[in-house]
Amino acid sequence: MVTYIKNNRSNSLITIYIVNKNYARFLEKSIKSALEQSYKNIELIIVDDNSNDNSKKIIEKYGKLKSVKFLFNKKSIGLIKSSNIAIKLAEGKYVLRIDADDYLDKNAILLMHNEIKKFNNTAIIFPDYYIVDKKSNILSHEKQLDYKKKFIEYKPILAAGCLIKKSCLLEVNLYDERFKNQDGYDLWYKIIKNYKIRHLPMPLFYYRRHSKNLTSDKKKIFRTRSKILKKFATQKLKNKKLSKICIIPVRGKNMDKNCPSQQIVNGKPIYFHSIDSAIRANIFDKIIFSTADNTILKKIKFKYKEKVVCHLRKKKFAYLHMDPKPSILEAIKKYNKKTPDVIVFFDISYPYKPIHYVEQAVNNLLLHESDMVISTIPDLENDYYTYTNSGIKLLSNERKDLLKLEKKIILKSAGGITVYNYLAYKTNQINKTTNILIDQKSAKNFSQINEKDFVKL
Numbered sequence: 001m002v003t004y005i006k007n008n009r010s011n012s013l014i015t016i017y018i019v020n021k022n023y024a025r026f027l028e029k030s031i032k033s034a035l036e037q038s039y040k041n042i043e044l045i046i047v048d049d050n051s052n053d054n055s056k057k058i059i060e061k062y063g064k065l066k067s068v069k070f071l072f073n074k075k076s077i078g079l080i081k082s083s084n085i086a087i088k089l090a091e092g093k094y095v096l097r098i099d100a101d102d103y104l105d106k107n108a109i110l111l112m113h114n115e116i117k118k119f120n121n122t123a124i125i126f127p128d129y130y131i132v133d134k135k136s137n138i139l140s141h142e143k144q145l146d147y148k149k150k151f152i153e154y155k156p157i158l159a160a161g162c163l164i165k166k167s168c169l170l171e172v173n174l175y176d177e178r179f180k181n182q183d184g185y186d187l188w189y190k191i192i193k194n195y196k197i198r199h200l201p202m203p204l205f206y207y208r209r210h211s212k213n214l215t216s217d218k219k220k221i222f223r224t225r226s227k228i229l230k231k232f233a234t235q236k237l238k239n240k241k242l243s244k245i246c247i248i249p250v251r252g253k254n255m256d257k258n259c260p261s262q263q264i265v266n267g268k269p270i271y272f273h274s275i276d277s278a279i280r281a282n283i284f285d286k287i288i289f290s291t292a293d294n295t296i297l298k299k300i301k302f303k304y305k306e307k308v309v310c311h312l313r314k315k316k317f318a319y320l321h322m323d324p325k326p327s328i329l330e331a332i333k334k335y336n337k338k339t340p341d342v343i344v345f346f347d348i349s350y351p352y353k354p355i356h357y358v359e360q361a362v363n364n365l366l367l368h369e370s371d372m373v374i375s376t377i378p379d380l381e382n383d384y385y386t387y388t389n390s391g392i393k394l395l396s397n398e399r400k401d402l403l404k405l406e407k408k409i410i411l412k413s414a415g416g417i418t419v420y421n422y423l424a425y426k427t428n429q430i431n432k433t434t435n436i437l438i439d440q441k442s443a444k445n446f447s448q449i450n451e452k453d454f455v456k457l
Contacts (some may be wrong), residue, residue, distance in 0.1 A: 051399030159184025252293025
């Protein structure tokens with residue numbers, strides 16, 4: 001039987017809490033990593049969210065220790081509600097969450113506690129971490145952004161593995177339980193309003209990557225992010241109604257032989273998909289379809305009637321080498337009663353635009369007071385170079401031999417959603433550009449989608 005040194009009460013009590021749901025195969029490693037910390041003044045709270053494997057037997061074994069509290073939810077209530085219960089039960093001055101399939105470096109609490117106690121107004125200390133597989137083999141070293149050097153408010157940190165002052169969590173009213181599938185996004189925005197955060201550039205946490213926590217969870221998280229951004233954008237604007245216009249510009253096959261306007265996707269013209277997404281979003285005062293191809297406009301008028309404004313663009317603004325902006329501004333002035341606050345461009349090359357990404361991009365612009373927002377995916381697969389006087393230079397990373405997830409993240413524009421502050425677009429004063437992340441399927445353009453894939457999206 002493993003024995004544990006009694007707590008030294010001369011240091012602050014720190015609460016580590018674990019929320020478990022059917023992770024019996026990983027749970028013991030997670031528990032041991034909490035109890036075997038070199039920092040000894042620790043209490044451990046384990047919340048089991050109605051598991052149906054042998055998790056209960058493992059938890060009850062460790063529950064005999066005085067430093068361990070545990071409870072079993074009679075029915076599954078999810079990570080967020082379970083986390084709030086654990087935080088309320090916590091007696092520690094600081095709290096730290098680890099999921100039941102993850103685990104800590106033995107010096108994690110000691111090092112983070114030494115750092116956080118130096119700064120009165122710091123609410124969170126967050127470390128780097130390792131990605132591990134189901135057998136605990138290290139796959140990569142994930143370096144988080146150093147916010148001491150550059151604060152990027154729209155790029156939240158990983159919520160697990162962070163040391164957080166409990167008083168700060170209580171002051172911001174804990175996790176918002178309306179958002180079930182969140183990765184700390186809501187908590188992040190509430191914390192950064194009033195407190196500072198600090199990065200500890202050491203890998204002190206092991207995040208397990210396996211089939212259960214990949215694509216399906218990521219899609220749910222992205223949807224929840226949209227709702228959270230809407231919440232904070234609404235609070236910031238204090239319910240002020242803004243004018244939003246969607247622009248769908250298409251050159252047409254008669255002006256650009258590579259234009260995809262004649263492509264049929266899932267049984268209908270590719271541009272119908274962008275129009276349908278704009279209508280479903282239900283946030284636009286006007287949807288303006290602008291093209292020099294009158295044949296396309298006739299089809300749109302027949303199908304959508306008054307739902308879409310059809311703008312016949314002058315050919316001189318439709319050639320490949322011409323900027324369509326004068327024509328776009330002309331259309332907005334002609335068809336919209338008042339000057340818009342926000343304009344959203346849809347690229348028809350990307351037929352699948354879930355409305356939650358459209359809303360997220362708009363709210364990102366409003367919340368962060370950006371001039372422009374683009375939809376992106378991270379590109380960790382490729383290295384990018386540029387020409388210099390001494391040959392080509394690697395842009396994406398300092399060394400080519402870095403592990404995949406140790407590389408600097410390069411963002412690739414994808415998904416075909418671009419949002420502008422109207423005044424910034426009109427005057428070409430784009431000083432601040434932010435982004436949203438989208439899933440890989442939504443990032444596919446028409447050439448990457450076959451009929452079967454599209455139906456599943």
